[in-house]
Amino acid sequence: MPIEPPDGKEPTMPASEENEKFAFGLWCLMNRGGDPFGEPVREAMSQVAAMEGLARRGYWGYEFHDNDLWPINAGPREIGKVVATLAKAMDRTGLRCASGTTNLFTHPVFKDGAFTSHDPKVRALAIAKAMRTIDAAAELGAENFIFWGGREGAEVDIAKSPVDGIRRYRDAICFLVQYILDNKYSMTVTVEPKPNEPRGDIYLPTVGSVLAFIATMPAKIGRRVGVNPEFAHVKMAGLNVVHEYGQALEAGKLFELHLNGQNPLRYDQDLSFGSDNPKEGLLLVHMLESNGFDGIIAFDAHPYRVEDNDGVWDFVERNIRNYRLFRDKARQIDADPRIAELLDQIGAASPSLVGRYSAAEAARIKAMKFDPDALATRRLPYERLDQVLTEILLGVNFK
Ligand code: GLT
Ligand code: MN
Numbered sequence: 001m002p003i004e005p006p007d008g009k010e011p012t013m014p015a016s017e018e019n020e021k022f023a024f025g026l027w028c029l030m031n032r033g034g035d036p037f038g039e040p041v042r043e044a045m046s047q048v049a050a051m052e053g054l055a056r057r058g059y060w061g062y063e064f065h066d067n068d069l070w071p072i073n074a075g076p077r078e079i080g081k082v083v084a085t086l087a088k089a090m091d092r093t094g095l096r097c098a099s100g101t102t103n104l105f106t107h108p109v110f111k112d113g114a115f116t117s118h119d120p121k122v123r124a125l126a127i128a129k130a131m132r133t134i135d136a137a138a139e140l141g142a143e144n145f146i147f148w149g150g151r152e153g154a155e156v157d158i159a160k161s162p163v164d165g166i167r168r169y170r171d172a173i174c175f176l177v178q179y180i181l182d183n184k185y186s187m188t189v190t191v192e193p194k195p196n197e198p199r200g201d202i203y204l205p206t207v208g209s210v211l212a213f214i215a216t217m218p219a220k221i222g223r224r225v226g227v228n229p230e231f232a233h234v235k236m237a238g239l240n241v242v243h244e245y246g247q248a249l250e251a252g253k254l255f256e257l258h259l260n261g262q263n264p265l266r267y268d269q270d271l272s273f274g275s276d277n278p279k280e281g282l283l284l285v286h287m288l289e290s291n292g293f294d295g296i297i298a299f300d301a302h303p304y305r306v307e308d309n310d311g312v313w314d315f316v317e318r319n320i321r322n323y324r325l326f327r328d329k330a331r332q333i334d335a336d337p338r339i340a341e342l343l344d345q346i347g348a349a350s351p352s353l354v355g356r357y358s359a360a361e362a363a364r365i366k367a368m369k370f371d372p373d374a375l376a377t378r379r380l381p382y383e384r385l386d387q388v389l390t391e392i393l394l395g396v397n398f399k
Contacts, residue, residue, distance in 0.1 A: 013321065013324070013325075014324045014325060014327065014328040015324075016058050016324070019294060020060065020297070021060045021061060021098070021294075021295065021296045021297060022058070022059050022060050022061070022297050022298075022299070022320050022323065023059060023060060023061035023062055023063055023096075023098035023099070023296055023297065023298040023299070024050075024054055024059055024062060024063070024298065024299050024316065024319070025062070025063040025064070025065075025298065025299070025300050026047055026050050026051070026062050026063065026064050026065075026068050026069075027064075027065055027068050028270075028299065028300060028301055028302055028303075029045055029050040029053070029054070029312055029316065030044065030045050030047070030050060030068060031302045031303065032044060033302075033303070033305040033307070035305065038305070041305055041306075041308075042303075042307070042308060042309050042312070043309050045309065045312070047064075047068065047069060047085075047086065047089075048085065048086075048089045050062070051086070051089045051090070051093055051095050052089065052092075052093055053313060053316065054093075054095060054316065055093035055094055055095040056093075057313070057316055057317055057320065058320055059095065059316075059320065060095070060096055060098070061095060061096040061097060061098030061143075061296065061298075062095055062096075062097060062098060063097075063098050063099045063100070063101070063146070063298055063300075064086075064097070064100055064101070064137075065100075065101050065102065065103045065133075066100070066101075066102050066103055066129065066132070066133040066136065067103040067106065068103075069082045069086070069136075070082050072103075072107055072129075076132075079132065079136055082136075083136050083139050083140060086140060087139070087140060090140070090141075096141065096143075097137065097140035097141050097142045097143075098142065098143060098144065098256070098296045098298055099137070099142050099143060099144035099145060099146050099187075099190075099256060099296065099298070100133055100134070100136065100137030100140070100142045100145055100146070101133070101145065101146040101147065101148065102126075102129050102130045102132075102133040102134075102147075104126050104129070104130070104149070104150070104151060104152075105148075105150035105151045105198065109122055109125065110122070110126070110151045111151065112151070112160075113149075113151050113152050113153070113160075113165070114126035114149070114151060114152065115127070115149065115152060115168055115169050115171075115172035115173070116149070116152045116153075116160070116164075116165040116166075116168045116169050116203065118160060123168065123172065126172065127172055127175060127176065130147075130172075130176050131176065131179055133145075134176065134179065134180060134183075134185065134187075135183075137187060138183070138185040138187065142187050143186075143187060143188065143256075143296060144187055144188045144189070144190055144228075144255055144256050144296060145180070145187050145188070145189050145190070146189075146190050146191075146192055146228060146256075147173060147176075147189065147190070147191050147192065148191075148192040148194065149169065149191075149202060149203060149204065150194070150197075150198055150199070150202065151198065151199060152165065152169055152199070152202060152203050152204075153165075153196070153199030153200065153201050153202035153203050154199060154200065154201060155199065155200035155201070162203060165203055166203055166204075166213070169203060169204070169213075170213065170216060170217060173189070173191065173217070173225065174217055174218065174221050176189070177189055177217075177221045177224050177225060178221060180224065181220075181221075181224065188224055188225075188226060188255045188256075189224055189225045189226070190225070190226045190227055190228035190255050190256055191204060191210045191213065191214075191225065191226075191227055191228075192227070192228045192229070192230060192233070192258065193205055193206050193207055193209060193210050193227065193229065193230075193233060194230065194233040194236070195233065195236055195237040196236065197236070197267065197268045205237055206234075206237055206239060206244065207227055207229050207234075207244045207245070207247050207248050208247065210227040210248075210253075211227060211247070211248065211251055211253060214226070214227070214253065225253075226248070226253040226254065226255035226256075227248045227253050227254065227255075228254075228255065228256045228257050228258055228298075229241075229244050229245050229248055229254075229257055229258065230257075230258035230259075230260065230300055231258065231259050231260050231261065231262060231273065231284070232260045232261065232262035232268060232269060232270055232271070232300075232301075233258075233262075233268075235262040235263070235264050236262060236264070236266075236268060238264055238265075241280055241284050242280070242283050242284050242287050245257060245284060245287065245288065246287055246291075249287075249288070249291055249293060254293060254295060255295055255296075256295050256296035256297075256298060257288075257293075257295070257296070257297060257298065258298050258299070258300040259273040259284075259297060259298070259299050259300070259301075259319070259323070260272065260273055260299060260300050260301035260319075261273055261274065261275045261276035261277075261281075261301065262276060263276055270300065270301045270302040271301060271302075272299075272301050272315060272318050272319050272322070273299055273301060273319045273322050273323060274318070274319075274322030274323070274325070274326065275318070275322075278326075278393060279389075279390070279393060281322065281326050282326045282329050282330065282389075282393055284326075285323060285326035285327055285329075285330050286326070286329075286330035286333060286334075289327055289330050289331075290330070290334065297323060299319040299320075301315070301319060303315040329392060329393055332392050333389060333392055336388065336392060338388045339385070339388055339389070339392075342381055342384060342385045342388065343385070345379070345381060346378075346380050346381070346382075346385070347378070353365075353368075
């Protein structure tokens with residue numbers, strides 16, 4: 001549905017659609033704006049208030065950390081009580097549990113890593129903590145379970161070899177996936193890459209690292225494991241968001257994703273999705289939508305520190321609005337005859353001339369006659385293509 005109706009009336013917001021699965025981390029709304037230099041600026045928001053507000057604004061689901069909901073030393077009874085409260089709020093609001101995750105980074109016990117700590121007791125504690133959170137997530141019907149290893153890394157590489165660190169990391173994930181399989185839980189598992197912060201360097205910094213990590217797991221376990229890239233983490237690594245998410249999707253491993261905003265060469269900003277570079281956001285959404293991505297689209301951002309508790313809802317709304325706006329623009333791009341013609345001209349969808357490998361096919365290709373000089377003269381009007389896209393994004397149409 002185009003934003004500008006053909007009758008020239010006021011632009012309207014694109015509507016929600018069936019099957020869209022927008023989620024928000026509860027920790028994002030409960031974030032009180034504290035940072036390493038300043039105290040919190042907002043009142044605490046309860047989990048249930050956060051869930052109700054999300055449901056009212058068209059969100060499908062929420063994500064949680066164990067310690068957003070219960071303290072680190074909570075026993076099964078306390079955890080059970082919280083889970084029951086959440087389940088009630090889910091019934092009432094229709095909000096679903098998109099994913100759960102276990103906090104293995106805040107408590108000092110994890111100061112030198114959790115799954116990758118040198119201390120076997122800390123490693124065992126981390127696995128026990130994760131199993132308890134997995135049980136709670138299963139009870140809440142979570143579709144996915146995230147592992148973000150914020151403390152799994154190093155500043156001093158002589159202290160711990162990455163070979164040991166990554167092996168321990170894999171042993172832990174494999175143990176926990178096996179636990180999920182044994183308990184017949186249906187959730188998938190994703191590992192979330194990040195290059196640094198809070199550690200000087202974090203293991204598994206990029207999508208490619210996580211894909212390679214999964215490939216070293218036994219096949220039965222690896223099948224359950226995917227990657228959830230986060231926009232800000234990709235930008236912190238100075239990489240291309242469309243390529244990073246695209247590689248995960250092409251590998252069939254994009255089980256869910258985290259969206260937000262981030263300016264490169266900055267601390268981890270966790271800005272709203274679409275608040276930084278709209279063209280990048282648009283191209284990412286275009287890539288996801290045109291490849292049929294139908295998984296969880298979770299936002300993992302923080303409201304600006306200057307905002308009060310009302311501003312948190314402006315923040316919640318703008319993330320979903322920006323995704324829908326980009327989705328709408330992506331469709332305008334695909335429906336635009338100028339774009340279609342230019343893509344045709346550059347041969348974007350030309351079929352391959354090379355068939356499946358056989359000795360005969362290899363000989364046939366080798367015998368083909370090529371004229372590299374002539375092939376090199378093909379006109380590639382990328383300037384015009386990019387400009388048409390830019391003008392669609394800006395909502396103008398110069399003849
Ligand atoms: C933490 C981090 C996020 C991760 C969360 C999932 S933890 O808030 O900044 O990027 O997605 O564990
Ligand atoms: Mn995240």
